[in-house]
Amino acid sequence: MQSPAKPGKKPNLRERVYQMLRERIQMGLVGSSDRLVDHDIARELHVSRMPVREALMQLKNEGMLEGTARGFILRRHSLQQINDIFEIRILLEPHAAALATANVGPAFLARMKSALDAAQEASDRGDWETFMRLNADYRAAWIDNVPNRAMADAISRFIDHAQTVRLMTMQDETVRGIILDGMRGLYEAYLSGNADLVRERMTSHCRTAAVCYYQCYQRLSGGMPPLAH
Template identity: 30%
Template sequence: MTTISAGATDPISPGVRHVKRPTPLRESVYEALTEMIIDGTLERGRHLVEVELAGMLGVSRQPVREALQRLNNEGWVDLRPGFGAMVHVPAEDEVDQLLAARAALESESARLAARHATKDDVARLKELCKVGTAYHEAGDIDGAVRTNGELHSLITQMSGNRFLVDFAAQVDRRVRWYYTPVAPVRGAASWREHNRLVKAIEVGDEDKAAQTMREHTEHTRKAYHDLQAGSTAEPATDPDPAPRTRRRRTT
């Protein structure tokens, strides 16, 4: 008779699979708070009170406290001794650094996407452009921002470079956070730039695709700084103006 010493584990029979456990509550709270910061529900500079957040999410204070600590470690929240937590307010040089990194990553992604694009890939890009433009014209900023992210993500995936995909994923949420306030300002110009980018990818013009993406990200960077300086005018950088049916502005 075989005995198993204390602390030993039973062997796993062939074919047995562990069932994935539900997402830990602290992880779900972290994800929810991150998205609320990105979409502006929790605006920049807002004082975050644990009991209020717990009530909003229908959880206890403990997972909120754990989530806030993680958000602080990742730069979404600032924890101040004696005062509590506040949604981080990005400094302009912080935005510049991230958007510069994004420009480098995505211009190379666009170049490689132009090299490897299939007809199906291009069709998906064109469809996203249509959807994003429709969201913009309907005044649906959240939909436009979400579709913008999907288009940029697809182009990165089309590059075929898994490291670019990994690096881009690391900055994606932060880019969405920075882009959301300027989406109403960039508006139609942004989607016209997307269409020109897709055309360059479709015809396999690698240099044009990279250049267009670089200019596109620069326009977003400039719009962000203009907005921070109190300007809500759409940057006059688009050489291919088109009529707008409706435009939503920030105040």
């Protein structure tokens, strides 16, 4: 698997295409029915197919995409795989979020508050796609401040893997309200500067995200998988 550009090194074309595609996935701009085709993307970006193909293959190797007869689509996870992702998130994110408390400052808090307020407005007008992108902006605000970058990168990858889950749940107004409550609670915890409170709020937020997904799945299929521990 090819690695992203090293800090201080100007990214090459393949790395720039990779980052652009990953950001599209993170922001909810790639839906579960969308196909990512190398020559279509190359034509859009006015580049050759090779760096696009390499970027798509990297995303496939990282578990974010899967190949089809024509192009790539978001990876479809089994219920067990989704459960595993939530379990890992519950183990990693509370500790990482607490570590980010050491880097809290005016710019950090302003970035979170701006994304939170805009997400509330998007949800109020029923614009779930914009809400999803702003939720990603909010999440990036605290992840960018985690001092352990290896941990932050691992969290980002697992969150990216759950993209299809977010597409399923964020169209629901009730779920968006629950997510906003969690975002608001985490922001207030950071505002207090209390790392233990941040850890507690993030643990609750992760568990609530799992419950929202499973409840949505239950409505669609009539079956209820086991919750993450």
